[in-house]
């Protein structure tokens with residue numbers, strides 16, 4: 001196959017599955033027969049297109065009378081995005097036209113693809129893609145249009161890679177963030193980075209890393225990580241010297257917790273169970289509840305999400321979060337603390353959950369604590385941490401999260 005065609009064909013197939021069948025990239029297998037580098041490139045290319053579908057379609061719409069079938073449209077989108085990211089136009093155009101010509105059902109459109117792509121300016125400037133209405137409207141209500149536009153601007157960019165690094169561990173060169181994470185702008189293959197095999201660091205967004213920093217685990221404390229997989233926060237807790245029980249309902253995801261613990265040489269007891277049924281033998285000093293949620297805070301890393309989800313799961317998730325929170329409180333010793341976290345930008349999965357829990361549980365209190373590097377403006381009036389993608393926008397932003405530390409009566 002000609003240079004780069006394999007990765008591009010695989011990227012277009014991923015786009016067909018996300019945009020045509022509503023499947024998440026994480027559930028899709030890699031194309032067979034591709035070298036690992038090409039597989040990674042295919043995913044990267046598909047993600048770059050998903051960050052820009054709306055502005056690319058606006059540009060292409062001005063060059064065609066009607067949209068071609070999805071497989072052709074996705075190859076056109078791919079070529080435009082490659083050009084916008086600085087690829088040589090002839091390479092991107094020739095590859096797209098060759099792939100259109102290769103498909104039995106699309107070959108008759110090769111001439112059209114060629115004509116349209118040659119009309120695209122060499123370095124097309126693409127605008128910013130808006131979030132879907134179900135995410136956007138509540139965010140506009142909460143923070144206003146300017147903030148939402150700033151969030152969308154960050155989500156249009158390729159996110160940097162953040163690592164949590166253990167003290168003294170071998171790690172790649174990067175920017176030390178004020179909260180302690182290490183940020184890499186253009187990391188390449190993660191398993192090829194210095195120190196990967198030694199296991200002194202793991203990939204974890206800077207915002208995600210703050211949940212455990214707010215919990216502030218102490219050596220020897222018994223801590224329950226109630227929704228643990230794939231284990232980023234379990235590893236932070238274990239690295240701090242806590243005695244950790246990591247629980248999750250998903251066998252496949254729990255296997256990843258075990259793999260992560262094995263690579264990093266960290267220890268935690270793992271429990272495969274439904275948190276709503278499980279009974280601990282003894283109460284814990286602290287519980288971390290990183291609850292399942294809409295994941296609306298992770299769009300910059302999962303740009304497929306706005307195309308696959310429609311918000312219909314939200315009421316069920318909000319109800320599950322409240323039940324998990326109530327259950328988690330029963331697993332604490334008197335005076336124990338619970339950190340509630342969701343990677344959501346929707347207040348009903350964050351601020352709203354905590355205020356409802358305070359009403360249901362007299363004696364429960366929100367506790368603010370000193371967390372190095374956290375800016376004063378990130379704390380809410382209610383005492384939680386509201387983290388948004390536009391925070392540290394100049395450094396590449398961060399995932400959206402809500403995190404609050406709660407204390408039960410002693």
Ligand SMILES: C[S@@+](CC[C@H](N)C(=O)[O-])C[C@H]1O[C@@H](n2cnc3c(N)ncnc32)[C@H](O)[C@@H]1O
Pocket residue numbers: 226227228229230231232233234247248249250253273274275276290291292293
């Ligand atoms: C946001 S993810 C957790 C991420 C994890 N804390 C980390 O930092 O790597 C939510 C997890 O909750 C788990 N989960 C969902 N419902 C659950 C339940 N009823 N009991 C236990 N785990 C559950 C999911 O399998 C998923 O792994």
